[in-house]
Amino acid sequence: MKEKKVSESRTEMSQLMLPQHANIAGTVYGGAILSIADSVAYVCAARHAGPNCVTVSVDQVDFREPVRIGELVTFKASVNYVGRTSMEIGIRIEAENLKTGERRHTNSCYITMVALDDRGKPVEVPRLICETEVERRRFREGQIRREHAKQLAEKRKLTSF
Numbered sequence: 001m002k003e004k005k006v007s008e009s010r011t012e013m014s015q016l017m018l019p020q021h022a023n024i025a026g027t028v029y030g031g032a033i034l035s036i037a038d039s040v041a042y043v044c045a046a047r048h049a050g051p052n053c054v055t056v057s058v059d060q061v062d063f064r065e066p067v068r069i070g071e072l073v074t075f076k077a078s079v080n081y082v083g084r085t086s087m088e089i090g091i092r093i094e095a096e097n098l099k100t101g102e103r104r105h106t107n108s109c110y111i112t113m114v115a116l117d118d119r120g121k122p123v124e125v126p127r128l129i130c131e132t133e134v135e136r137r138r139f140r141e142g143q144i145r146r147e148h149a150k151q152l153a154e155k156r157k158l159t160s161f
């Protein structure tokens with residue numbers, strides 16, 4: 001398929017935070033959140049481009065406030081931007097206190113996935129059809145982040161020794 005709508009790969013998953021997800025402070029370990037976020041990003045990328053996708057970068061992970069054991073965490077992912085072989089997946093993470101029903105936006109991050117062919121080489125992904133103003137804005141912002149990432153990588157090359 002040459003192109004796909006953002007809505008075709010949108011992915012949502014909820015996970016109850018259990019004692020095995022705790023850090024030594026007794027709240028949820030950031031690595032546990034990131035591990036689930038990576039899986040959700042994979043599913044979103046696989047729905048857009050097929051199952052042979054790998055994570056190439058995790059950017060702008062913000063931990064805005066702690067998540068507590070016993071809370072239900074929901075991960076909402078969608079493809080923000082596609083390049084030739086890569087996809088930026090945006091993930092919004094919300095924690096829900098099941099006693100009070102209160103929901104908080106606790107984290108956001110961007111994960112870039114690359115589609116691979118059978119030999120492990122990057123392969124073209126379907127173009128992205130943005131249908132709403134929000135989807136078009138996210139696409140433009142993803143494009144800007146990609147340009148910044150490229151410039152940063154170039155600078156790193158120049159300053160490495």
Ligand SMILES: CC(C)(COP(=O)(O)OP(=O)(O)OC[C@H]1O[C@@H](n2cnc3c(N)ncnc32)[C@H](O)[C@@H]1OP(=O)(O)O)[C@@H](O)C(=O)NCCC(=O)NCCS
Nearest residue numbers: 054055056057082083084085086087112114120121122149
């Ligand atoms: C994915 C991989 C095959 C890409 O190889 P590569 O030599 O960088 O390939 P390319 O230079 O052609 O880049 C492929 C795409 O990734 C993008 N990309 C590469 N590095 C990137 C980075 N750090 N951030 C964002 N995008 C990146 C490129 O811009 C390109 O996108 P485009 O085709 O949409 O323009 C290689 O990096 C790899 O195998 N990485 C390990 C993946 C993995 O094991 N993940 C699990 C980690 S535990």
